[in-house]
Amino acid sequence: MSTWPDTRILDLLGIELPIIQAPMAGATGTAMVIAASRAGALGSMPAAALSIEQLREALGTLRAAGTRPLNVNFFCHQPPPVDAERERQWKNLLEPYYRELGADFDAPTPVSNRAPFDSVACEVVEEFRPEVVSFHFGLPEKRLLERVKATGAKVLSSATTVQEAIWLEQHGCDAIIAMGYEAGGHRGMFLSEDLNSQIGTMALVPQIVDAVSLPVIAAGGIGDARGIVAAFALGASAVQIGTAYLFTPEASVTASHHSALRSAQASETALTNLFTGRPARGIINRIMRELGPISPAAPAFPLSGGALMPLKAKHEADFSNLWSGQALRLCKDQTSYELTRTLGAQALEKLQRT
Incomplete structure (x- = not known):
C-alpha cells in the first residue's frame, strides 16, 4: 500500500512515484523517457519538434522497451x-x-x-495508444480531443492561471499541471498573452486546487525533495520536473x-x-x-x-x-533513473517525518 499522502495521480496514471518527467522538446529523447519510466515516474515524450515519421519511430522504440505507462506531449497552438x-x-x-x-x-x-497537434498526429496516437496524452497551450479542438480520449488515454494540460485551470476542467482534462512562473521552457498560457497574469508556483497551486475537482500536478521551481514535499503541502497530487532532468546524461542538450x-x-x-x-x-x-x-x-x-x-x-x-x-x-549530475529514484525516496522520507 502506498504511503504517499495523496494517491490520485498514482491511481489515475498507473505510476509508482508521483513524478512526471517533463516532456522537453529538443532535450528529451527516448533514453530519458525509458529511464524515468523504469524508475517509477511517468516518462514523457515530446512530439512538437518531431516529424510524424520521427514520432512514430520514437514511440516504436518506447513500446519495444516496455515503457508503460507512456505520456506523449503535443503543442496545440494555431499556426500564425x-x-x-x-x-x-x-x-x-x-x-x-x-x-x-x-x-x-x-x-x-x-x-x-513547431508542429501543432492535428489529425495526422492523432492517427499516431490511435496507432500506439499511449496511456497519457498531454498538451501545451490549451487543448486541441473538440473532435480531435474526443478521438484521443476514445483511445483510453488520460488527458493532461498545463494551466498558468486559475482561469485556465477551470477552462481545462470544463473541456475534458483528467488532471491539470499547475505551471508556476519559475518553470523553464515555454509558458503554457493560452487564455491571455499578458505576462502580468503569470504567478509563482507557491501561489498558483493552492488556488488551482481550490478551484477545480481534478488532481493537480505542481510544476515550476521544483528541483529536489523539499520542493516535492512543499507541493503536497499545497494540495498537489504530484509534481512535474524538467530542469533537473537536463542535468542527466540522457538529456540531448x-x-x-x-x-x-x-x-x-x-x-x-x-x-x-x-x-x-x-x-x-x-x-x-x-x-x-x-x-x-x-x-x-x-x-x-x-x-x-x-x-x-x-x-x-x-x-x-x-x-x-x-x-x-x-x-x-538545486540540480545535480546523475542519471535519469538515479534522479527519479532519489527524488522519490527522499521526498517520501521527509513526508513520513512530518
Whole structure:
C-alpha cells in the first residue's frame, strides 16, 4: 500500500512515484523517457519538434522497451498568418549580428517550425495508444480531443492561471499541471498573452486546487525533495520536473546549454520571446541582454527562430535558447533513473517525518 499522502495521480496514471518527467522538446529523447519510466515516474515524450515519421519511430522504440505507462506531449497552438513585413523587420534588427559574425544576411531565411497537434498526429496516437496524452497551450479542438480520449488515454494540460485551470476542467482534462512562473521552457498560457497574469508556483497551486475537482500536478521551481514535499503541502497530487532532468546524461542538450546550466546562477534566467515568438524561460545570454528578453519585433510563434539560425550556427551560446527553470542550482549530475529514484525516496522520507 502506498504511503504517499495523496494517491490520485498514482491511481489515475498507473505510476509508482508521483513524478512526471517533463516532456522537453529538443532535450528529451527516448533514453530519458525509458529511464524515468523504469524508475517509477511517468516518462514523457515530446512530439512538437518531431516529424510524424520521427514520432512514430520514437514511440516504436518506447513500446519495444516496455515503457508503460507512456505520456506523449503535443503543442496545440494555431499556426500564425504570414506576416512578411514583420519577419523582414525582425531580420533587419538582427542585421548587425549577421555582419559581425560573417553570416549571409541576403540568403533566404531558414524556417523555424513547431508542429501543432492535428489529425495526422492523432492517427499516431490511435496507432500506439499511449496511456497519457498531454498538451501545451490549451487543448486541441473538440473532435480531435474526443478521438484521443476514445483511445483510453488520460488527458493532461498545463494551466498558468486559475482561469485556465477551470477552462481545462470544463473541456475534458483528467488532471491539470499547475505551471508556476519559475518553470523553464515555454509558458503554457493560452487564455491571455499578458505576462502580468503569470504567478509563482507557491501561489498558483493552492488556488488551482481550490478551484477545480481534478488532481493537480505542481510544476515550476521544483528541483529536489523539499520542493516535492512543499507541493503536497499545497494540495498537489504530484509534481512535474524538467530542469533537473537536463542535468542527466540522457538529456540531448548542446555543449553550450550543458555549460550554461552548470554555471548560471538562479537569478540569471528570464522569460524571453526572442527564440520562438512565445514567452519561455531560459538562461540569459548575449542576445537577451542586448535586445531585451521580450521584444515586440519578434514574429509570432514559432517563426522568430528562423532568422536566428544562421547566427546560432556561428556562435551557439550567444544566439540559441538555453531553456532552464529557476531551480537550476538545486540540480545535480546523475542519471535519469538515479534522479527519479532519489527524488522519490527522499521526498517520501521527509513526508513520513512530518
